[in-house]
Amino acid sequence: MTSTSQPLIRAVNLVKYFPVRLGAYGEKKAIVHAVDNVSFEIQAGETLGLVGESGCGKSTTGFTFLQLHRPTSGKCYFKDIDLTALSENELRPFRRKIQIIFQDPYSTLNPRMTIGAALAEPILAHKLATKETVTERVVTLLKDVGLSEKALNRYPHEFSGGQRQRICIARALACEPEFIVCDEPISALDVSIQAQIINLMQDLQEKYNLTYLFIAHDLSVVKHICNRVGVMYLGRMAEMGTKEQIFAEPKHPYTRALLSAVPVPNPHIEKTRKRQVLAGDVPSAIEPPSGCHFHPRCPIAVDRCKTEAPEWRQMDDGRWVACHKA
């Protein structure tokens, strides 16, 4: 990363391990390496996409950054403030600045609360409005996401998925955040709705100068919305660079494999396109392969990959990559 300006968001060597016990009687101890030494920076107003197969630790990275899971080690900076050093109480004022939109809008809203109450709650909690003005503020929020004020007194189960995701976005916006983690916000929605939500999010980003960490497994969406893209494999970052760098010229063999799976709109090219199919399943995060985690599936792996984990290094063109052969 060559930018000299101060990044809004900075994760340094973020690690999240989950200890588990295995076997019928819990006789074996083990550790799930959910996030393993991940670092990234996001400038204000920028959108960083995070892609990878399911189970690779994308969402955990987001949750850990938000301190919804406390990281095992590493630091999370928001404007120079280390969030990991703060207690839950000290963290609370910063919570409103960093928000999250979840994948499944059906489970993200409290079924026993009206939309109005759900939206008013954080505003009041952070004293962004008084009891008298809060309704007005909530109505504005609803308008922002394209819903009428009739939604106020309704319960979540009366809304469709798309509408609910709008409500979730409104709730994330309720306390005027600067940074939003979007955890696969559209993957649970109908394709027809997805575009609406993406557009809404882009509009809002412009309107409120938001910064996004956009987690997805749909590369085309990432390509559409993100400035930069990070690729994760089994808890580790494989490659990160600008959208153009990643999509046009992937360096990491895993990135290449991912990209080759994306269909191309032009049917002629699609027909002749060479697809690189990855062999085998994603290995278990409990006992990840030695060395480079990707080596058992990697088409270009050498002996060194089996023993030595590749360094996360910056290439000449500014992108970062973790591969011995890149």
Place this chain on the structure above:
Amino acid sequence: MRRISSVLTVLLIAVFVLSACGSPAAVPAENPPTNAPAATEAQPGQPAAPAAAEKILTIISPTVNKDLSPLRGGGTAVRFLSLWWAPTIQADRTGNFTPAVFASWSSSPDFKVWTFKIDPKAVFSDGSPITADDVKGTWELSTQPLTKHQRVSLFLSGIVGYDEAVAGNATTLPGIVVKDASTLEITLKAPDPVLFKRIATNLIGPVKISQARGADGQEVADWWHADNKPAVSGPYMPVLMDINTGYSEYVPNPYWWGPKPKLDRIKIVAVEDGATAALMMQKGQADINFSNDLPTTFDQFGPEYVGTNESPDFVIQVFWINGSVPPMDDINCRTALVMAVNSDEMFKASHPHGPGVAGTTLLKPILGDKETNQPPMNNPDDARAAFAQCKYKDAMPKIYVAGTSNPQAELAAQILVEQWRQVLGIQETEFVPAMDKLSVADQGKVQVFRDDVGTRFADAPTMLKNSVHSGSGNAQSKMGNYNNPDVDRLIDEALMLDPTDPNRNLKALEAEKLVMTDYVYIPWVAEGPMMHHMPWVLNFAKNYDWQIIDPWNLDLDLTKRPQ
């Protein structure tokens, strides 16, 4: 779901109907169900069923008796003591005293020194003779606190050395002197013309002292257990005891010196649940029940079952008042509480079909109607008037009624408090079924105790001596150290008089009159020992010690018993 509800309704109705049919279940015992299976052998813990011709009597004990020592003097275990232990002197069913282990007795003219002669035929079940040393040893052992004899003071108090022994300071009674192997001489501190009646009991019947007493002068643990082959003196001897289930078995004693026992075997089974016990009796699985009476016993088994023997001796049940505890320390209050109660109603409710009579004065059952004092007045108006004088009337302490441990006592107590409620408006009462359930601190608070006071034998001064004399355990504990010096003096004087002297009774009556004006008890019932046996049991009668009289005569009419 609708079907479930209909099924449920049908089931509920079915059960209700079946249970309503349960009332004819009160089959009179004379018409036993003919199709009942042979089931008598299904007793717990017993060995293989004996031959059918054997006469086996089954007695139900209401508690599991883990301690069958003949030296406890109380509890349900002593109720069948006469089966296996001979009494010193036997009281027959008309109240006369006949020789048993003691063949004869005499006293010095001043009634201070008594001589008892042991029957030379009297032997233990191992064939060894019963000696004067056995008697002396038994009595000394009974006085030891660690022996926990509950009633020893009734029999042996007054013997020189008794007070030291019961205090645990001596293991011997110097007042008992063994003259020779079959002669005892007893010296008393004060004259007692009725000593021979006092000691006429199975509860201090002689045991083989070499078995029962250890080197330390205390009782040997479990010496009486059938496994230890105790030498017994009664018509039957134990062959099997399971103290965990309360089961024991007795067979005739081959060395018994009296008439030949008529039964082949006696079984004692512990059945704690009254309804189960009743069922077993109805089915012929048991013949005699030592349990407390249920209000329904009469309906189930008829008048014969609850009848008493002809003995003139009554057990008098009384609600004693502890005069040392508020509000009972105010005589007005006591007066009000006593006068508010109608003993007749208490009696009618708890003993709807008898036996016995409603409680009156302490001496009336002994002396008969003539010349006795009038029972305490039941007069609601006077009660209210007295209550108005009571200094606690505005802040009445809660009244604890203790000893409501059996269904009848509980019924009586319920009537008691209800009458107080209706007449005096007393609301706060609490029942204490068993005293030892209360902590020591709380035991001191209890104001009313239901307990019996036995005459044991028809003698007025003795009755008072055991109940209201300040030296009696009853006066000390249940009556809160009741002490009326005039009463004590009159009782003590009466006790020294010859039983034939009319003054003996007159002085007792005078003492009783004083007690009555102190308002320290509420009479409830006077009853003889209840029988509780099925009609096929023959020659069954109990005396004032709840002992079976002439146990060798006990017999069964097997033809009447349901098979």
Place this chain on the structure above:
Amino acid sequence: MAPASTIKKLTDDGVTADEKAIGIWRDSFDRLLKNKMAVLSIAVVVILFFFAIFGPYLTPYDFLKQDLSIRGQPPSADHWLGTDNLGRDVLSRVIYGARTATLVSLLVVVLSSLIGVVVGSISGYFGGKVDFFLMWFTDLNMAFPNLVLGVVLAVSLRPPLSRWMEQMYLSTLNPVFRQSSLLDLALVIVVIVLVAWCPYARLLRSQVMAVRNYNYVLAARALGLPTFTIVTKYIIPNAIGPVIVQMSAGMGSAMLTESALSFLGIGIQPPIPSWGNMINEGLRQWTSAPHLLMAPALVLGLMTVAFSFLGDGLNDALNPRQWKG
């Protein structure tokens, strides 16, 4: 909370009646009303509560009034359920027993679910050592057979409790502290609560553990809402369903435990009627006077079954996803 009220105002002038929102509770209630057995149970329970509250004013006789002239009578026009062996009206006593049973079971259920909810939500939300300790204790308490524990507690708590009441009386001179029926009630309630709160805690904990990981709770945490708000407004309302079901079943079993204790003679003492001690008295003579046993036993059984059905109905209503064939 205030927003609700302000929003209400807005609704009144904004939204028309037919567009009124249907809350999820309302929804459950409607479902409950469609279940015939549940409705029947509710009716039975309502009748019980009615008699528990107003019964003593409606009964023709004083439940304590003895009349020895009419002892042990079978049911008649004057005494619908007959009289007992002290000539007391059985119907009046059964109705008063309803008051005892209701008071005991209601207080038991409210108190034990309260304790259970507090313990369970703390345990479930915070997890870790707190959870380990609380659940260790709960498991222990639950594993121990209820009636035995209850009996041990009842026997050993009575003396200190009665001493305490006496002291309270001496210091306040309030005659309430002298009432032994109050002592009995307090004792029975304390004892049953002490053995009954554990299932609630366990149930709520497992619910909270599940709900805690729902996204709306994560969202609430991400929004920086205070922990108390999260627990009380996000977690408990969504975790409480099974607890409500359990409360209904708990009413029935509290009644049973109360009568078992009274039956054993360590609960409500006579002459205050409780179904348990009435059954105890009735059992002694039930072959000659079956009505004395059947009246309290049937009512007790009916109530247990009604609460059981109500619990089933609530379960279906609150957890509509359950398989319905």
Place this chain on the structure above:
Amino acid sequence: MIRFILLRLLRWLPGVLLLLLIVYALMFYGGGDPIQIMFSREATDLFQPGNPRYEALKDKMGLNRPFLVQFGDYVWKAAQGDLGLSLADGRPVMESISAAFPITLSIALAATAIIALVGIPLGVIAALNQNHWPDNLILGGALFFWGIPTFVIAPLLMVLLCLQFPILPVPHGWTGVFTVNAIIPLTVAAIRPMAIVIRQARSAVLDVLSEDYIRTARAKGLPEWVTITKHALRPVLTPVVTQMGVVMTNLLAGSLLLEIVFGIPGIGRLIRDGILNNDYSLLLGCVLVVLTMVTLTNLLVDISYPLLDPRLKQAQRGDV
């Protein structure tokens, strides 16, 4: 496996001690003076505080020591199998318990077996005939018996079977599981817990029947009973076994009411004796035995889970 058992025991052992401490404290402070209980039938002035005999006895019994020392002593002796002497009859508590325990255990095992052998099939039948008359009958019956307390159903059965339709002798005492005497007590012991097991089994079967793999099995055209026994029954067992564990614990404590009504000399009756006589050394001994058995039962249930549910064998445990 051994580590698991040890861990479980480690979890239970302090608990047993704590509960014992609580009961001990309750008895110690709320119970009453043991010496006065021992000699309650005596002339009371002999064994009152202040009397030298009383004080000597108190010293001898170690009752003057601090509470915790006495408790520690009790636990230490209990660990060696000495539960002290009963206050009521002066006999070793261990002796009474070792006589009573086998009886309670055999009742518990027999009743549990009956519950499992009758209750589970009934639950399965009810589930298979959901909302038809067998289901209604079974559920209704279960609910009905659930509504009747033990202390009512016991005498009811007794009068019905012994007097109304005299097919059985009046059961009293305990002569063993396979005797005529045991029929009514075992029925009573089993009937209420069975109601719960039936309901549990029924709903477990219903849950399983709605699973995809059962639908697949049915769709394959397998005979219904094969589907049920091969696929549906095993997962059903897990919740039912949990329930059986609870049932077993309660039965092991010796159903107080059952043993009182039928005069069965088991642990429950001992507990009742302890209460009646304020005999807390007996009571404590019973509590200790019950706690031990409860611990072992829970251990067995825990161990049996993975054996019953193969899915659990691979499962991850602990915090995730």
